[in-house]
Amino acid sequence: MSEELEGQASQTPQPSQPAQQPFNQGNSFPPQGGGFGYGGMQQSLPNATAVLVLGILSIVTCCCFYGILSLVLGIIAIVLSKKDIALYLANVGAYTESSYKNLKAGRVCAIIGLVLAGIMIISCIIFVSIFGFEMLSDQEAMKEWIMQMQNQ
Amino acid sequence: MKNAALLLLSTPQKSEGFIHWLENHLLACPFKKLTSLDCPGCGLQRSVIALLKGDIAASLKLYPPTLAILVLMIFALLHLKFDFKNGALMIKAMYIFATAIIIINYIYKVYNQQLF
Numbered sequence: 046m047s048e049e050l051e052g053q054a055s056q057t058p059q060p061s062q063p064a065q066q067p068f069n070q071g072n073s074f075p076p077q078g079g080g081f082g083y084g085g086m087q088q089s090l091p092n093a094t095a096v097l098v099l100g101i102l103s104i105v106t107c108c109c110f111y112g113i114l115s116l117v118l119g120i121i122a123i124v125l126s127k128k129d130i131a132l133y134l135a136n137v138g139a140y141t142e143s144s145y146k147n148l149k150a151g152r153v154c155a156i157i158g159l160v161l162a163g164i165m166i167i168s169c170i171i172f173v174s175i176f177g178f179e180m181l182s183d184q185e186a187m188k189e190w191i192m193q194m195q196n197q
Numbered sequence: 198m199k200n201a202a203l204l205l206l207s208t209p210q211k212s213e214g215f216i217h218w219l220e221n222h223l224l225a226c227p228f229k230k231l232t233s234l235d236c237p238g239c240g241l242q243r244s245v246i247a248l249l250k251g252d253i254a255a256s257l258k259l260y261p262p263t264l265a266i267l268v269l270m271i272f273a274l275l276h277l278k279f280d281f282k283n284g285a286l287m288i289k290a291m292y293i294f295a296t297a298i299i300i301i302n303y304i305y306k307v308y309n310q311q312l313f
Contacts, residue, residue: 105270
């Protein structure tokens with residue numbers, strides 16, 4: 046409801062009012078011209094919030110389903126952030142700096158989450174390739190193996 | 198989360214029912230099923246339930262990063278709403294802090310044979 050109202054308000058020329066574009070309408074109002082002449086018409090980057098949220102979620106889910114969920118979230122966040130960074134650098138004056146900072150923070154979070162997920166997946170693959178499924182599902186055998194490792 | 202916890206605590210009978218339901222509907226960890234070892238995220242759900250009960254010590258004992266992650270998420274939501282001045286930097290720092298706790302916690306577990 047309020048988003049529609051904001052969208053209508055930004056269509057009418059009101060240079061004194063800083064028009065914060067809603068998230069999903071960011072692409073429908075492409076910035077025109079250079080970075081000059083915008084005055085207060087800076088908008089936030091279309092995917093900054095999404096990238097930040099995805100980046101943070103990628104650490105919470107870093108162990109769900111062998112890290113695959115985190116991997117997917119992290120990759121989505123990095124792809125979105127790459128697009129938005131290009132958008133920002135092409136037209137620096139058109140977007141708010143705080144949203145760019147959010148985007149950068151989200152990107153860093155996503156990269157860390159991705160690294161954790163990668164370690165998780167690689168360790169899973171190593172585990173399976175060393176032990177095989179049968180021994181892994183046998184808890185006693187695993188305990189014995191760990192005790193042997195300790196005694197060496 | 199805090200409000201939810203307060204709400205739950207203020208209505209003891211209902212809260213017990215809700216927490217009881219949560220305790221019996223924990224998601225199983227596929228890594229633990231496969232290897233019978235804890236993964237770096239094991240304990241998160243038990244820890245959150247302990248926190249819902251108001252037992253911070255038990256929550257920290259079960260899974261230390263829970264509080265750090267919760268604080269990070271709440272701060273991130275507040276930052277998105279109110280746009281703090283150095284919010285992005287703070288989020289980065291807290292994220293790295295939480296990650297460090299997760300990794301240290303797991304290494305500690307491996308060295309102290311608490312994986313089962």
